[in-house]
Amino acid sequence: MAHNDNRNVYGSPARYHTRVSTQLHPEYDCLQTRIFKIIVIGDSNVGKTCLSYRFCGGKFLQNPEATIGVDFRERTVEIDGEKIKIWDTAGQERFRKSMVEHYYRNVHAVVFVYDITKLSTFESLPDWIEECARHSVSPSVPRIMVGNKCDLTDTCQISTSCAQRLADNYHLPLFETSAKDPSEKEHVDAIFMTLAYKLKNHKPLRLKQLPRESSMVHLSQEEDAQNPCLC
């Protein structure tokens, strides 16, 4: 786990910032890479940080701290070298209120997360969906609903059929998974890969010319900080 005490412009510690490249393919030398902004939204403690860390870092993040503002994670996926940039948002109101506009600006896809062991997090989903709509996110922006913590079957409070009904009401695909259970790793990957495939033919928000000697462009946090709307 990469630890550091740097804080980004939003005041959020950069402690779990990961830059994971799952492939460095020579074919992509001198080509352009596309960056898709995916935000992960939901109540505090539902596991947004752990899910995005599982996808970008490949592991379960032990003892995460509450996200303040936003943490960024990236992963280059094997769809023509597309890059997914995940905005892991804060669930606690006091840590997110100054950031909400930034979350939704130029977003390419949204992941709504609830905790299957906590009914209130499921009941909050319409509010999160509503917030998203209020910020003029186009209906064409792909969205996914995720019930996390499926390893805790004994304390499950939301049945799959109940979750499916809500998902159907909002025309959202439903995934139930666990950031913790290693056997669910592919399932977590599938959430983000599903979005990546949907986005594949969309226009990129930012195109970067790759330098000849490198097959990857890594945006620095400083760059993010100077230009928060273009991530």
Ligand SMILES: Nc1nc2c(ncn2[C@@H]2O[C@H](COP(=O)(O)OP(=O)(O)OP(=O)(O)O)[C@@H](O)[C@H]2O)c(=O)[nH]1
């Ligand atoms: N059992 C289990 N625990 C999980 C899972 N995912 C996350 N957790 C635990 O849930 C707690 C909250 O996880 P986070 O990922 O920090 O939650 P968050 O949604 O990012 O919270 P905020 O940053 O405050 O919005 C932590 O104690 C994690 O260890 C899971 O799949 N299974």
Ligand SMILES: [Mg+2]
């Ligand atoms: Mg978090």
